[in-house]
Amino acid sequence: MANTIHYNHCPVCGSSDFKNEWQAKDHTVSGESFPIAVCRSCTLAFTQDVPDAASIGPYYKSENYISHSNTAKGVVNSIYHAVRKRTLARKRKLLSAGTGLQQGSLLDVGSGTGAFVQDMQQHGWTVTGLEPDADARNVAKQDYNVSLQDISVFYQLPASSFDAITLWHVMEHVHELQAYVQQLKNLLKDNGRLFIAVPNYTSYDAKWYQEYWAAFDVPRHLYHFSPRSMRTLMEKHGLKVIQYKPMWYDSFYIALLSSKYKNGRTNWFAAAWNGLISNLNALFNVQRCSSVIYVIGK
Numbered sequence: 001m002a003n004t005i006h007y008n009h010c011p012v013c014g015s016s017d018f019k020n021e022w023q024a025k026d027h028t029v030s031g032e033s034f035p036i037a038v039c040r041s042c043t044l045a046f047t048q049d050v051p052d053a054a055s056i057g058p059y060y061k062s063e064n065y066i067s068h069s070n071t072a073k074g075v076v077n078s079i080y081h082a083v084r085k086r087t088l089a090r091k092r093k094l095l096s097a098g099t100g101l102q103q104g105s106l107l108d109v110g111s112g113t114g115a116f117v118q119d120m121q122q123h124g125w126t127v128t129g130l131e132p133d134a135d136a137r138n139v140a141k142q143d144y145n146v147s148l149q150d151i152s153v154f155y156q157l158p159a160s161s162f163d164a165i166t167l168w169h170v171m172e173h174v175h176e177l178q179a180y181v182q183q184l185k186n187l188l189k190d191n192g193r194l195f196i197a198v199p200n201y202t203s204y205d206a207k208w209y210q211e212y213w214a215a216f217d218v219p220r221h222l223y224h225f226s227p228r229s230m231r232t233l234m235e236k237h238g239l240k241v242i243q244y245k246p247m248w249y250d251s252f253y254i255a256l257l258s259s260k261y262k263n264g265r266t267n268w269f270a271a272a273w274n275g276l277i278s279n280l281n282a283l284f285n286v287q288r289c290s291s292v293i294y295v296i297g298k
Contacts, residue, residue: 042229163192
């Protein structure tokens with residue numbers, strides 16, 4: 001039986017003032033349900049009774065878990081792959097704009113199957129890619145000829161080494177949250193930039209689908225960030241959110257999955273509509289977007 005973690009204090013701000021808001025189901029692997037609590041102080045939401053770091057591995061073992069398998073099986077995953085080609089170019093441009101560099105040193109944490117690492121290397125960046133899952137590292141080598149390192153070297157990397165550090169939908173998976181952020185700061189050059197992309201549970205699509213919102217992705221997602229909770233976390237470590245950038249495609253992808261979870265099958269029209277409405281709600285305020293990229297500096 002897995003060893004589980006039950007929080008008595010908020011993982012971001014330490015407050016004990018929180019309450020359970022949802023009971024969400026793991027639709028990907030186990031079928032188990034997990035409570036999600038919301039901190040009244042910093043507004044972080046977090047999954048309760050999650051497996052600890054040594055026990056959570058089996059919850060990632062699914063052919064449908066696309067970041068580890070690179071599968072294109074099914075219509076939704078095929079759409080994901082088609083969109084990824086566009087988002088890779090957008091991420092590269094974002095890094096150049098944020099750092100002021102066309103080439104530099106990059107640390108990518110949680111590299112999955114290596115598509116982003118390969119793209120950045122092809123454009124002249126010196127990239128260190130870290131990935132905890134051995135199967136994903138093997139896929140990266142096979143599909144992209146990219147050699148990723150195990151995440152265990154994260155705390156052994158030299159300080160002030162990187163112009164940019166990226167975590168694309170990774171921070172929500174990290175057990176040692178506070179120590180992780182401190183190490184990210186240590187590894188960043190003084191003028192470097194940290195790019196963190198996470199789902200936003202305060203978005204329209206999250207509020208629409210409630211416990212069926214696919215980006216809750218329990219128990220793999222330990223935390224569910226709001227812009228306010230992300231700012232609180234960064235400020236605790238002497239970091240500052242400089243910019244908020246939207247991930248417009250995420251609302252549609254998440255809505256498609258959420259529709260399936262809620263109805264037993266995908267309602268394509270309703271999901272596309274909800275994704276569109278979510279983006280329209282965020283058009284003049286990126287902090288309402290389904291997923292947000294936080295550009296962070298010292």
